[in-house]
Amino acid sequence: MPPRPDHLPLARIAIYLTFFVCGFILAAWVSRIPAIKQSLGLNTGELGLVLLGAPVGLVLAMPLTGWLIAHWGSRPVLTFASLSNCFSLPLLALAPSGWTLALALFVFGFTNAAMDISMNAQAVETEKRYARPIMSSFHALFSLGGLVGAALGGAAAAAGMEPLPFFTWMTAVSVLLMLWAIRYLIQVRPAPSGPRFVWPRGVLLGLGLIVFCTGLGEGAVADWSAVFMKQVVGSSEAVAALAFSAFSVAMVLGRLTGDALTHRFGPVALARGGGLFAAAGFVTTLLATRPEVAMLGFVMIGLGYCTLFPLAFSAAGRVPGVEPGVALASVATLGYLGFLVGPPVIGLIAHATSLRVSFALVAGLAVVIALLAELLRPRTG
Incomplete structure (x- = not known):
């Protein structure tokens, strides 16, 4: 019960x-x-x-x-x-x-x-x-x-x-x-019938792409922000290590206010703004010649990404005709795939070109998130 x-x-x-x-x-x-x-x-x-x-x-x-x-x-x-x-x-x-x-x-x-x-x-x-x-x-x-x-x-x-x-x-x-x-966990009745796993398609595929791009971006910052600060911006190793901390603190603060912002602006507008703000953060970092400006860019990236996973998971759990656990597993698989494959792919691209080019591509994926934001509109079925 x-x-x-x-x-x-x-x-x-x-x-x-x-x-x-x-x-x-x-x-x-x-x-x-x-x-x-x-x-x-x-x-x-x-x-x-x-x-x-x-x-x-x-x-x-x-x-x-x-x-x-x-x-x-x-x-x-x-x-x-x-x-x-x-x-x-x-x-x-x-x-x-x-x-x-x-x-x-x-x-x-x-x-x-x-x-x-x-x-x-x-x-x-x-x-x-x-x-x-x-x-x-x-x-x-x-x-x-x-x-x-x-x-x-x-x-x-x-x-x-x-x-x-x-x-x-x-x-x-x-x-x-x-x-x-x-x-005190909620007791949820299991589904009497229906698929136990679904490949992402339709709305779930779009939501999966949002979390894939988000996960890839978060993985890029986690693994490459300090390297970018030291090699590209020219900061000290101690200052470079603070880049991910600044990103993480921005993520926490943004998520603490994310529910109020979702209630005020709706999930579509918030995700669209988040994707564009993250892209702007990457651009700020790419153009930075001083460590403090690059640090500001990583803060902007954290504030842009902070609500995207919660918004996508919430939307996946409400997709009509699919059990929430099944939908979440389907979408999350793509999200974690992005988080896992992102850092090595960025490294390969950086080796062939430069780390600036890699970060520019991640900025482009943040714009893709904004283009897919309409999929977060609440649905009924």
Whole structure:
């Protein structure tokens, strides 16, 4: 049975915590990659191959998670996936070799993707019951969890704490938060019939292209902003490292205000403006000759991208005739594909031409987002 109306605020808080934990756990791992690379004696090429374990698990988890949500509902899937993701974190520090780390990363990526899809399905259902835009605030908590996890990881590294005890503490905190949160998740009845997985087509394909372009752009900033600042703008290494931090803070602040902006202007206008603003941010960065101007460009990019994932996921969860979990898995697969393939493709293009050309192409994809924004118009069926 669905929870009583007075339980809805608790369900919303529970899903906030779930988004926070998802970003928290992911950032904990990313922040300690250098330490684990050193402890296993991996060179850069070997590490690149090992890191493929996570995206392979992620891509395989997407369609399966959509099928499980349609069959069992998002609450049990999220319960299992979230706890599994928390407990898989210490495995990354226990791996004795590169190939065992790749296997552990497969499990970590698989459970993280399952958690991501099922928590977004819960968020879509909660937004429907509130009957007003609240999706952006959930994604703000994911970004906030990432910032907190990364900050704690940096502090642990500075203090000389080994990855295993750090991961153990992060797991303990995350499990405690999730044990409270899963008590208040919304119970959604599984679909009695219908497809358990759909290839993106029609509206879903368009929404998938929006999240693909967004994911590619976010991946470009995550992996190449510091390099761009140092090599192209000529900033110091310390200042270059602040570029992604400025982008991330802009993402958090933008998502905290995203729901109010969606309510005021509507999803179509907000996505169109976001795509164009992100493109303007890339242009500002490309034309910059001073680090502070380039930093402003990365802030603009973060403010432009911040609401696009929430808007697209919210729209996918409301596509008529397709179960929300199935639709989210279909769209998210393209989004994560963009995030994963974007950085290496940008590197290849930069090697053949220049990093400025690569960033200019990403700016063009941000304009494509603006052109596809009409697909976010609410539909009924």
